[in-house]
Amino acid sequence: MALCGALFLALLAGAHAEIPGCKIRITSMALELVKQEALRFLEQELETIIIPDMRGGEGQFYYNISDVKVTELELTSSELHFQPEQDLVLQITNASLGIRFQRQLLYWFFYDGGYINASAKDISIRTALRLFRDPAGRMKVFNISCQASISRMHAAFGGTFRKMYEFLSVFVTSGMRFLLNQQICPVLYHAGMVLLNSLLDTVPVRSSVDNLIGIDYSLLKDPVVSTSSLDMDFRGAFFPLTQGNWSLPNQAVEPQLQEEERMVYVAFSEFFFDSAMESYFQAGALQLSLVGDKVPHDLDVLLRASYFGSIILLSPAEIDSPLKLELKVTAPPRCTIKPSGTTISVTASVTIALAPRNQSEVQLSSMIMDARLSAKVTLRGKALRTQLDLRKFRIYSNQSALESLALIPLQAPLKTMLQIGVMPLLNERTQRGVQIPLPEGMAFVHGVVTNHAGFLTIGTDLRFVKGLRKVIEKNWPATTMGPQASSAPPPSTAAV
Helix, strand or coil: CHHHHHHHHHHHHHHHCCCCCEEEEEEHHHHHHHHHHHHHHHHHHHCCCCCCCEEEEECCEEEEEEEEEEEEEECCEEEEEEECCCEEEEEEEEEEEEEEEEEEEEECCEEEEEEEEEEEEEEEEEEEEEEEECCCCCEEEEEEEEEEEEEEEEEECCCCCHHHHHHHHHHHHHHHHHHHHHHHHHHHHHHHHHHHHHHHCCCCCEEECCCCEEEECCECCCCEECCCEEEEEECCEEEECCCCCCCCCCCCCCCCCCCCCCCEEEEEEHHHHHHHHHHHHHCCCCEEEEEHHHCCHHHHHHHHHHCHHHHCCCCHHHHCCCEEEEEEECCCCEEEEECCEEEEEEEEEEEEEECCCCCCCEEEEEEEEEEEEEEEEEEEECEEEEEEEEEEEEEECCCCHHHHHHCHHHHHHHHHHHHHHHHHHHHHHHCCCEECCCCCCEEEEEEEEEECCCEEEEEEEEEECCCHHHHHHHHCCHHHCCHHHCCCCCCCCCCC
16 A cells, blocks of 8 residues: 555656756766866966965974965866766866965074975865755855865975975965865865855746847756756746746647757757747737837738728718728747647638727728748857747638638738738847846857757757956855855865
8 A cells, every 4th residue: 555655656757747848968078168168267277376385393493384375286187977866977187286374493503594395296086066956046156075185295395404404394285285174075065065056046937028028047956967868857948027926837748858969959849839828818918009100001002902892981080091001919929849840820800991090990801811831040149049940931810711701802911911011020029039047158059950859859069258266256245256155064084
């Protein structure tokens, strides 16, 4: 019974799991690019290590080491890879660190001082980041493990007491090696928990697209990590700004990501596009009214001739009044994605009327329009853009078949009017694009779109358009950039 109950609960949870409208996969192909930019950032962070002054003595020998500064850092060998249960692991080996400090030494009555150059060799660092979905639906770093060790350290002593310094340098270098070990992991902890999370804060979660609709890119669950990729499931749903809690049930096919040859793969289901069109429909944006000079002259002449029998019976003021053509979508358009292409089906009412000034409109005709648009989807920068083209078009009367036959002469000019007057307006909006959930400073390049049954995928590469430090400094105050701004974790667990 217990087994049956557990199975029932598992099936119930699966039945209520929300289907993502958008998925993103980051493959190991992207890690080399990310690693190079991350290492540049880490070098700058590690160069800010603050080592406290050291003082002590041995017999009649007393020393004071102060003003310790990192002068150079070389991360010669490194690897960044995905690892299940640890998500993202950075391994650095054979690194070296150059430092410069001021010495003050006293032996009996003899005093000496000056600056010394030292170097730390065979530095090894291993840090792992765990990622999760926070309550707002944003990906965040929630845990960092770190191990760091310095195998060797050498100080280039000189001056009057050089031989004595070399004899006693073990006290100084051992203490400094210990302090360096204690400082590396807190710097990496701050870089991940504070600075990297501030970068992830730039990823849009719930934002406006324009003055009518917004989009929700909330993560639906924690990222899933394999040895070769990191997968993220996003809600990928649009909503009218005036109805912030409105949501469209997602009954579309769930997008699938199988490939790993490109740096990033992005997938969108039919629901992603349907929710956008439904949101515009709910916002009352899918309607157009052309009056007077806005109606193309040739179409105006044709419509007046077609309805001459009705117009001639009107008063002179009504006969000479401007013509009005009104298009209004009657139901939310629907998107269909097939391997052969992407289409959008639209049904609208078309009303032809005369609009006398300061009088009620005089309706001449009302008809139904069915249109099918082809949609070409592209990914540029970090925006998803769509180019629409009118493929099929027909008008008919919902009153009688005879009236539908009478509308045939109007079909060609109305289609031309849509292509010339309406489609450019639609494409002006769709070409602005919708932002993809990507951190600031990064962009997609060389995207290739592949259609499937019910969803499409885009294989693309990444590039940095702005350095990590510039983005982080922009979104995190400079006064808190240092590791002292965050509570530090326990120092490195590696032996000194």
